[in-house]
Amino acid sequence: MVLVFFSLFVFFLHPSPTKGEDFSGINNNAGNNRSRSLATNCNWFRGKWVYDPSYPLYDPFKCPFIDAEFDCRKYGRPDSTYLKYRWQPFSCTLPRFNGVYFLRKWRGKKIMFVGDSLSLNQFQSLTCMIQAWVPNSQISYIKRDGLTSVSFLEYDVKILLYRTPYLVDVVNEGFGSVLKLDSIRGGDAWKGMDMLIFNTWHWWTHTGTSQPFDYIEDGGKTWKDMNRMIAYYKGLTTWARWVNRNVDPFKTKVFFQGISPTHYEGKDWNQPTQSCTGQTQPFFGMRYPAGTPMAWVVVKKVLSRIKKPVYLLDVTGLSQYRKDAHPAAYSGLHSGTDCSHWCLPGLPDTWNHILYAALFS
Template sequence: MGSKTHLSFGLLCACLALLVASLHGITTERFHHANKNKQHNNGTAGRRDQSKRISCDFFQGSWVYDDTYPLYDSSSCPFVEPEFDCQKHGRPDKLYLKYRWMPNACDLPRFNGKDFLERWRGKKIMFVGDSISQNQWESLACMLHASVPYARTSFTRSKTPWTLTFEDYGVSVLFYRSTYLVDIISGPRGRVLKLDSIEGGKEWLGYDVLIFNTWHWWTHTGKSQPWDYVQDGGQVLKDMDRLQAFSKGLTTWAKWINYNINPAATKVFFQGISPTHYRGSDWGEPTAGDCSKQTQPVSGSTYSGGPVPGQGIVKNVLSTISKPVYLLDITLLSQLRKDAHPSKYSGDHPGMDCSHWCLAGLPDTWNQILYAALFNKK
């Protein structure tokens, strides 16, 4: 009897042990399954968040008042040329200095010049283009100088390129003037704009960052154009459709990028088309003849004047380049700033200047976006 009781008790213990093990296995499996789902969901959310950050569009948004602006005082910047120094040359209002660009889907990081210089220590950055490139170059020079006002600098502008070096960081910021990017050659018949020649490109090699721009002069005609003939392949013409010429010249530049740029060594940007404000009807004020007396941006995120004709050409040509080129698509956000031009408050530009931009001012935002894109700040 005692033997049977002992056997039954042992069998009961074994059954209980199997039941506990089974329950533990189920519980363990549920835990692992739940944890796996949690990891999967977190990974999906993480990828979604990362995708949102990567796809953030800095170029769609609106202008908002911000009393912490401007980012520097033009009177304290030794690199501002008279044509952009609106406060020095009598502009009476200052409201235009107080606007910050706010993208719709993300925050544009505030510019940190010391961080810029630390991250890009020992590097060389060159702006290549016309006076709009000069506008942006001077803006970046002032923004960096304001961030490290006591840093040692050297500056030469006796010939192209202009070179500003922040000696304590070994960072050089240069401006190389090239109105069309392609060449203008003087010969027996006069000055010839050569749409298929870019010999000047030899001067752009060996830099860590290149920021290109051209458009401003392609539509100039008569005495204001700096060439007498245009050469398209084997044809030398007195003139041609300017948008077609722009497309051909930009295509020559695109081929130069494909052939000469090593993306591992050089980052390439193209400064999008900078607009002008000579017709108030473009922003919904038909009685305004130009940018004179404009003191505030266009409200909202749309511009009634529509895109600039060259924008489509820029995007089409950039799409043919096999090397990575970042488009600083600044046209719309600049179109909204009818208030940001020197107008009559320019030291070197006669008449009404609704093409260039006051400093401090709009080009500072272009450089904020450059800063964000250069260092992948979202």
């Protein structure tokens, strides 16, 4: 096991981006030119945050989709500057988001976010951004355990969220709950979509009482635990096989939401005594001091080997700068400090703005 871990560790690290390296956002799946069909010559993911008094893109008090955990204004956040930052790529300008255009182009289509609470964050952001353009449109909003949908009935556009923290299965067996790294039973629910936006990472780091499984299984073998980065690689590889087997690229566009960073430790931006609490400004340095997360390297490795076109929403670098954009104590759900999720309106709006650019530019 030690030899396997060492081999994979070297595999992940070489050749990987160096500490503090800018994120390129290149979607260059090996041997897969079709994956570039959504991309342009502009690199949407390298740029800077600029103050824009016209922001935010919607009024949180007029959007019915924002859960308490992201509703920072409702739960007392006193500052508002964090709402006013717009992402400006260095080499171009993002096209203006137009919710009516989005609905018209995707008329009769189904879009599904698949993943954890960061997928929920992005799902609610997109539905709010669109609803702001059609405030009087008839909408169906259905929330069930594990599946939520917002339908813009006039346009026959349905946007769904399928909650699955690991993408792979967690199954209750007689001896306990098992994270199965080589199994995706829930994938049947993802079929038939016109767009899929996948995400998983944060739950892979949970241990102790915060993890929802007792054992890890792979290839018929069961462990009490294993190196989580190796487990993440194995789980993502299973997801990649699912995409290769089940996605028709002529019918379904596939995106993967990049690693969303946390800001619990101020040492990541050279302020070791701080966290996201009380942060009111982004990090404005050219390079984020903490450098590239190892999970980002794993994602890039898996995507480089996938056969079907998958567009990476490479939001890690631009999100690392936004230490000011978390709910912190201003959440209606988390009793402590939340430096993992993002206020709405806020950073996930930029993720969706780039999604819009990738689709329509």
